[in-house]
Amino acid sequence: MSQKIYSEDYITQYRWQVGGTITLEADAADYAVTARDDASVEALVDTKKVIIKPSNGSVTIAFRFRSDGSENDDSILQLFAASGADHYIHESQLTITQGTQIHSTGIYFCDTITAADEKWIYTPGNTTKGTPTTSNGIAMYLLNTYGFDRFWFVANDLDTTTVYIDWRRV
Numbered sequence: 001m002s003q004k005i006y007s008e009d010y011i012t013q014y015r016w017q018v019g020g021t022i023t024l025e026a027d028a029a030d031y032a033v034t035a036r037d038d039a040s041v042e043a044l045v046d047t048k049k050v051i052i053k054p055s056n057g058s059v060t061i062a063f064r065f066r067s068d069g070s071e072n073d074d075s076i077l078q079l080f081a082a083s084g085a086d087h088y089i090h091e092s093q094l095t096i097t098q099g100t101q102i103h104s105t106g107i108y109f110c111d112t113i114t115a116a117d118e119k120w121i122y123t124p125g126n127t128t129k130g131t132p133t134t135s136n137g138i139a140m141y142l143l144n145t146y147g148f149d150r151f152w153f154v155a156n157d158l159d160t161t162t163v164y165i166d167w168r169r170v
Helices: 003-012 038-043
Strands: 017-022 049-052 060-067 074-082 089-104 107-116 140-144 150-157 163-169
Touching (some): 049 163, 060 089, 089 140, 107 140
Antiparallel strands (some): 017 049, 017 163, 060 163, 074 089, 089 107
8 A cells, every 4th residue: 555545544534524413302211221232222213313433443532513403502412432232331411502603504513512421530631521612613522432432422402403413533
């Protein structure tokens, strides 16, 4: 493989990837402790979930969110993590708020992410929490994968028609 091809393939891994969309709120039973095994998650209707499987060896990933509502509409997402075809653990609850910076016609970036109930252990100086942003910018949620290779999102409060989830390696 030539150096140029290798470099282009490598760089592509760090571009924003479309993870998927959520168009329906999940019921509490959809992500209850008894429904977090891999088979149950995979069986959940696609309009209620986004599953992201980063490329092998991803240490840190970033998530950004877009929506098709109005400025200041907020939705609440539950984020889970798993390693292989195993049970998912709850990582965080993310409240995302739509801003005014437009991605494409009718789709706007979320400018605020508020994390709650985070389960990872953070150390001083660790940058795996959400990144602060100014109003009407693009907020990101940075996460050290800690070896997990599957990330599952559901919305338990969807204040827009569609939430778009993008991700990239950092």
